[in-house]
Amino acid sequence: MVTPADAPQSREELLEPGFMSRLEQLEILSRKIFASRQKGERRSRRKGQSVEFADYRNYVIGDDLRFVDWNIYARLERLFLKLFMEEEDLNVSLLIDVSRSMRFGEPDKSLYSRRVAAAMAYIGLCNLDRVNLYAYSDRIVQERAGLRGRRMMQRVVQFLCEAPCAGTSALGPAARQFAIRHTQKGIVVLVSDFFDKTGFEEGMKYLIGRNMDIYVVQVLSPQEVNPPLAGDLRLVDVEDADAAEITVSRPLLDRYKANLHAYCTSLRDYCVRRGANYLLATTDVPFDHLVLDYFHRRGLLR
Amino acid sequence: MNFLTPGTALIGAAIAVPLLLLLYFLKLRRVEAPISSTLLWKRAVQDLQVNAPFQKLRRNLLLFLQLIVLAAILLALGSPMAKWLESQGRKVILLVDRSASMKTMEADGRRMERVRRAASDYIRGLRPRDEAMLIAFSGEAQVLCQFTRDPAQLQRALERIEPSDGLSKISEALQLAVAYSAPTRIEPLPGAEPAPSAQIALFSDGRIADAEAQVVQRGHLRLFRVGQAVDNVGIVAMDVRRTYERPSELTVFAQVENFGRQPVKIDVRLRLDGRDLHVKELNLGAAAAETPAASRSAIDASPAAQAAVFQLNHDAGGVLELRIDRPDALEIDNVARAMIDPPRRPSVLIVSDRSRVTQLLERAMQGMSVERIDRMGPEEYEQAPEDRLLADGRARYDAIILDNHSTARLPPTGYIFFNGVPLLPDVSMGDPIENERIVTWDQTHPLMRYVSFENVAVARWRAMKLPPYAVKLVEAERSAVVALLPTPGRQFVLCAFDLAETDWWRKIPFVVFLFNSTRYFAAGEGGALAHQVQPGVSIPVPPLRNDGSLSVVRPDGSTDRIDVAPGRIAAYVRTDQAGVYEFKGSNDTYRAAVNLLDRNESRIAPNESFAVGGERVAQAGAEQSINRPLWPYLICAAIAVLLLEWWIYNRRVML
Numbered sequence: 001m002v003t004p005a006d007a008p009q010s011r012e013e014l015l016e017p018g019f020m021s022r023l024e025q026l027e028i029l030s031r032k033i034f035a036s037r038q039k040g041e042r043r044s045r046r047k048g049q050s051v052e053f054a055d056y057r058n059y060v061i062g063d064d065l066r067f068v069d070w071n072i073y074a075r076l077e078r079l080f081l082k083l084f085m086e087e088e089d090l091n092v093s094l095l096i097d098v099s100r101s102m103r104f105g106e107p108d109k110s111l112y113s114r115r116v117a118a119a120m121a122y123i124g125l126c127n128l129d130r131v132n133l134y135a136y137s138d139r140i141v142q143e144r145a146g147l148r149g150r151r152m153m154q155r156v157v158q159f160l161c162e163a164p165c166a167g168t169s170a171l172g173p174a175a176r177q178f179a180i181r182h183t184q185k186g187i188v189v190l191v192s193d194f195f196d197k198t199g200f201e202e203g204m205k206y207l208i209g210r211n212m213d214i215y216v217v218q219v220l221s222p223q224e225v226n227p228p229l230a231g232d233l234r235l236v237d238v239e240d241a242d243a244a245e246i247t248v249s250r251p252l253l254d255r256y257k258a259n260l261h262a263y264c265t266s267l268r269d270y271c272v273r274r275g276a277n278y279l280l281a282t283t284d285v286p287f288d289h290l291v292l293d294y295f296h297r298r299g300l301l302r
Numbered sequence: 303m304n305f306l307t308p309g310t311a312l313i314g315a316a317i318a319v320p321l322l323l324l325l326y327f328l329k330l331r332r333v334e335a336p337i338s339s340t341l342l343w344k345r346a347v348q349d350l351q352v353n354a355p356f357q358k359l360r361r362n363l364l365l366f367l368q369l370i371v372l373a374a375i376l377l378a379l380g381s382p383m384a385k386w387l388e389s390q391g392r393k394v395i396l397l398v399d400r401s402a403s404m405k406t407m408e409a410d411g412r413r414m415e416r417v418r419r420a421a422s423d424y425i426r427g428l429r430p431r432d433e434a435m436l437i438a439f440s441g442e443a444q445v446l447c448q449f450t451r452d453p454a455q456l457q458r459a460l461e462r463i464e465p466s467d468g469l470s471k472i473s474e475a476l477q478l479a480v481a482y483s484a485p486t487r488i489e490p491l492p493g494a495e496p497a498p499s500a501q502i503a504l505f506s507d508g509r510i511a512d513a514e515a516q517v518v519q520r521g522h523l524r525l526f527r528v529g530q531a532v533d534n535v536g537i538v539a540m541d542v543r544r545t546y547e548r549p550s551e552l553t554v555f556a557q558v559e560n561f562g563r564q565p566v567k568i569d570v571r572l573r574l575d576g577r578d579l580h581v582k583e584l585n586l587g588a589a590a591a592e593t594p595a596a597s598r599s600a601i602d603a604s605p606a607a608q609a610a611v612f613q614l615n616h617d618a619g620g621v622l623e624l625r626i627d628r629p630d631a632l633e634i635d636n637v638a639r640a641m642i643d644p645p646r647r648p649s650v651l652i653v654s655d656r657s658r659v660t661q662l663l664e665r666a667m668q669g670m671s672v673e674r675i676d677r678m679g680p681e682e683y684e685q686a687p688e689d690r691l692l693a694d695g696r697a698r699y700d701a702i703i704l705d706n707h708s709t710a711r712l713p714p715t716g717y718i719f720f721n722g723v724p725l726l727p728d729v730s731m732g733d734p735i736e737n738e739r740i741v742t743w744d745q746t747h748p749l750m751r752y753v754s755f756e757n758v759a760v761a762r763w764r765a766m767k768l769p770p771y772a773v774k775l776v777e778a779e780r781s782a783v784v785a786l787l788p789t790p791g792r793q794f795v796l797c798a799f800d801l802a803e804t805d806w807w808r809k810i811p812f813v814v815f816l817f818n819s820t821r822y823f824a825a826g827e828g829g830a831l832a833h834q835v836q837p838g839v840s841i842p843v844p845p846l847r848n849d850g851s852l853s854v855v856r857p858d859g860s861t862d863r864i865d866v867a868p869g870r871i872a873a874y875v876r877t878d879q880a881g882v883y884e885f886k887g888s889n890d891t892y893r894a895a896v897n898l899l900d901r902n903e904s905r906i907a908p909n910e911s912f913a914v915g916g917e918r919v920a921q922a923g924a925e926q927s928i929n930r931p932l933w934p935y936l937i938c939a940a941i942a943v944l945l946l947e948w949w950i951y952n953r954r955v956m957l
Contacts, residue, residue, distance in 0.1 A: 104338035195339035224338055231364075234332040237340040244340040245332060246347055247364075255346040263342060 014118040014157060019288050023119055026292075026301045027127040028092055028187060052085040089148070091186025092124040092131050093212075095178060096160075099137040099169035100239045101195050105221020107283040113191040113219050114160045116281075119291045120189055121156040123301065125149060132182060133159050136174035137167030145182070168239040169196045171203025179206040189215045189300075193224075194267055197240075204270060214276035215300050218267060222284045227256065308430075311380030322365075322372055367947040374940035378933035393449065394434040395479040396421055396456070397472070399506035401440040402837065402880070402903045404465035406507075406631045408531050413507065413906075414465045416528045421505045424526065425456045435482060436460060440468030440878070441838025443475035449482065467634055467880040468838035469900050470510040472914075476502075508909025511902045516914050529908040533562040535586065535626055536635030536904030537570075538607070540834070540897065542622055544645055550617035552642065556624050559607035560586035561905045566628065570610045573623040582610045589905075619644045621882060621893065634880055635904045639895035640834050641882070647673040648820045649698065651691075653683045654705035659720075659801050663703055666813045670820065680707040701820045705801060714791035714845060714871055716823025718816075721800040723766065729787065731798070732765035740783055743776040749786060749795065749818045750775055753811040760806070763799035772796075790842065791871030795819055834895040837880055841894045843872040846887030857881020857896070 015023070059068060059079035069082045094117045102110040117133070124131040128148060133156060135142040144159045169192065188207055194200050207214050227248075229235075235244045246252060264280055271278035277298055281290050295301045337343065398421055404414040421436075428434055436447040436459045447459035483500030501522050507529040539557035544550075560566050565587045572580040587605030610624075619642055626636040650672055654660045660677055667675060676699070678686065683704075691698055697715035704717065710725035723729050743755045755776055765781040768774075775795075776784035787794035806812045835841055843866070846852060852872060854862040857879045864885075866872035874883065877896045885892045898904070 101338040104336070109338075193338065195341055197339070197341055221338070229335060232332045234334045235337040235340055235343050236334055238336050238338060242340050244337075244343045244347060246343060252346055252350055255349050256342055259342045259345050259349070 014115055023122050024126050026123050028123055054085045055083040056080045090129040091184045092129045093188045095134045095190045097192030098135045098163050098165050099167050103165045105223050109219045109221050109283055110165050112283045115287045116191055118160055125152055135163040138170035139173050140177045170198045171196050171200050175203035175206035187213045191217045194218050208274045216271050216278045218280045220282050222282055307381045311376050314379050315376045367943055371940045371943045374936045378936035393500040395500050395502045396436045397475050397504045398438045400438045400463050400465045401470035402467045402634050402898050403906050406531050406906045413529045417505045420526045420528050421460055425453050437475050437478055438463045439475035440466045441471050443478050466878040468878055471512050472510045473512050476516050508912040509902050513914050525912050527908050531631040532907040534630045534632045534906045535560045537638040538901045540638040542640045550615050552614050552616050554612040556610045561589045563588050568626050568628045571625045572612045575620045580612050584608050632906050635898045638897040641893045641895055647671050648700035649673045651676045651699040651702045653678050655679045659705045662807045666816050670817055701823045716793045718795045720797045724794050728769035730767045734762050734764050736762040738778045740778050753815045758806045760799050761803040766798050834897050837896050840873040840875040843885045846890055848887040853886045855884040
């Protein structure tokens with residue numbers, strides 16, 4: 001594994017301190033309320049043993065007498081049981097595409113995606129969520145699961161700095177691996193450019209099949225949206241060295257853009273139909289803007 | 303627009319266009335560019351290739367621009383010509399003046415070069431299906447190029463034209479032009495369009511002596527007038543005579559005329575055999591603006607023309623040269639030369655068997671300055687050995703007077719026949735004519751100067767059958783009584799009557815007639831001594847002792863040969879250069895001078911109004927239709943498109 005030369009080296013490179021303090025105000029929202037194993041700071045659907053009162057219910061035999069409301073019993077001579085809110089933690093899984101195509105573009109898609117991941121991870125850690133990091137290309141190349149607590153941010157930064165940029169992108173096998181390893185429910189944030197020659201559908205199926213709350217962030221560089229190409233070119237794919245000979249012309253560029261648009265639209269439609277959130281970001285949009293504004297508006301963050 | 307070399311362009315196109323397309327399709331050198339994924343690109347290329355390759359070709363701007371560049375270059379290769387004014391005729395005859403005035407030095411070289419340029423422009427202006435021929439003319443016309451559609455051939459012929467020293471005479475050229483432009487069919491086929499009349503394009507300064515007398519029967523004449531220079535002083539006439547009474551005394555007459563717009567002061571120098579003899583200073587006024595048909599008297603009145611008369615004593619032969627020491631635009635008319643012979647008194651032979659007639663003739667010639675008079679009988683004349691009549695290939699006698707005798711023995715000299723004829727074809731004596739009156743006589747002829755037939759009684763004469771070229775000097779009602787029969791080398795004066803049967807011999811005009819005749823025979827027409835002709839006119843060479851041919855040294859030093867039978871007069875016709883021609887026999891030489899001596903040529907200013915046959919000729923001058931080569935514009939367009947392409951390529955402008 002080769003650490004890319006332009007990979008981020010420190011936390012400051014990934015997240016500025018001022019930005020981090022703003023991130024601390026946020027928390028990751030899940031539209032679904034998942035059952036978790038551990039107690040956390042997140043209100044659960046289950047009634048549990050927190051300090052926050054939730055409801056009453058009739059006493060049935062076998063209930064813990066400690067939760068009987070004796071004041072009501074004194075007044076009404078009937079047994080009611082006090083129910084409290086249960087607070088649980090949330091599984092936040094970040095899948096980051098680290099295939100070679102992510103290193104394309106100016107600003108770099110790779111750095112951009114890592115920053116997004118760092119921000120999301122930091123938010124999760126601040127809220128005592130369980131943060132799982134996975135770097136994938138055609139498989140999961142690196143993972144770090146079960147990070148919890150703000151102190152773990154160092155591990156997150158280390159992970160993001162060490163994740164290599166290599167391999168071809170194939171979401172299918174990587175998602176399958178992820179689904180097998182990661183059985184808990186929670187939020188999945190998938191950051192990729194989705195330039196996947198095997199198609200994104202198979203991978204998405206694995207993720208959606210697990211009934212997770214999925215956020216798909218497609219990162220594109222401006223050079224991909226608006227290619228600055230001219231002349232007779234031999235385009236070489238940075239992942240598999242596949243070549244395409246083209247003569248750049250207005251019709252060709254128009255056709256490319258139409259195809260790109262169609263591709264992104266098909267991805268979005270796929271996600272929306274299956275209850276996943278889709279977000280398209282180009283790397284020329286400042287990443288803090290993306291996190292603070294876009295994610296907020298899309299309901300991923302609060 | 304026309305193409306001069308469409309073939310070249312087509313060949314070039316046949317090679318270059320497929321080559322460009324091939325190169326475009328092969329496109330061996332592509333710039334490699336890394337890309338995040340070829341996924342979408344491949345799909346885009348596939349989408350576009352649905353209608354390939356033509357859609358691709360049509361949509362590819364760079365290739366399109368390259369094709370434009372190539373097309374421009376190929377068009378340039380085809381030498382396209384834009385014709386701003388269309389000429390209608392399909393047969394064009396170019397008449398190019400190459401007379402002496404074309405030697406005029408203009409500001410930018412000889413006038414001939416200007417003519418050549420104008421004609422060259424005109425040739426470039428021809429459409430590809432136009433046929434053109436090229437005739438150069440001075441005194442005589444010469445077809446330099448037959449009808450052709452190949453402009454290069456015409457241009458080559460045009461390059462060959464060099465100005466001669468000859469006069470401008472268009473008649474022969476026009477006759478040639480008319481002859482060549484005649485349609486090949488006499489009767490056009492029914493329904494066929496009539497043969498197009500030929501266009502005649504005349505490239506000249508408009509100074510053409512015989513233009514007024516010409517009629518353009520067929521076709522349309524246009525003049526391309528060339529030339530600007532006007533400053534010229536020239537010798538326009540020269541004559542050398544010996545005084546009859548004092549043969550050693552020579553009189554040289556010269557007429558010098560200023561054709562420039564400024565009065566000039568010139569020195570006229572007379573040289574004999576290279577030695578300066580006299581210099582005369584003349585003040586010549588400015589030439590009158592334009593005298594289209596200046597009469598002789600008008601010139602004399604004009605202060606621009608003055609006569610210079612020199613007198614000198616010289617009793618030998620030599621070369622007389624008159625020279626104006628003043629540089630001007632036309633050099634050739636600043637010199638005139640004349641050959642002078644040593645003075646010679648005529649010798650006369652009388653052939654008669656009647657002593658009375660012989661006495662009459664001798665007595666009539668007593669007062670004349672005659673070298674000697676010999677007598678012979680007719681039989682003696684017929685049987686006389688050759689050397690009694692000839693010396694050094696020339697006749698021993700300047701005049702032979704034959705009485706009552708017709709003969710075929712005719713050495714080259716002058717003859718007076720009384721009641722007899724030379725036995726030549728077309729000449730014979732007919733029936734006697736009596737009791738008729740002499741009606742008229744030609745007093746203007748040199749032979750008849752001061753000769754009157756008034757009160758001359760001629761009892762009878764015989765009708766003469768004469769060839770058409772005979773000059774009738776004295777005529778009766780039905781036939782000629784006295785006639786001059788000029789043949790090359792021999793002059794025959796034929797009197798149809800017997801001298802004894804008239805009283806003419808009693809009268810003074812008879813003496814004058816004999817005097818005129820001997821002078822006429824001895825010295826040529828008018829008694830002028832100078833053996834000089836104008837350029838283009840043939841020089842008659844008297845019989846020289848030779849071995850079948852004479853060598854000729856031309857004025858420029860080159861040599862030539864003419865074949866001549868011994869004892870015959872030769873004619874040398876290649877007299878296109880002015881100067882002294884020397885004819886060499888085996889041991890004697892004859893020299894003759896060719897001088898321009900032509901007012902029309904010396905007047906080098908271009909003619910303002912040029913008329914042929916009384917009709918003014920259209921001057922093509924300014925609005926002349928010439929071909930402008932378009933290839934430079936096309937090359938510029940190609941470069942511009944190339945730059946545009948480069949800009950588009952670099953700016954990545956996608957259209």
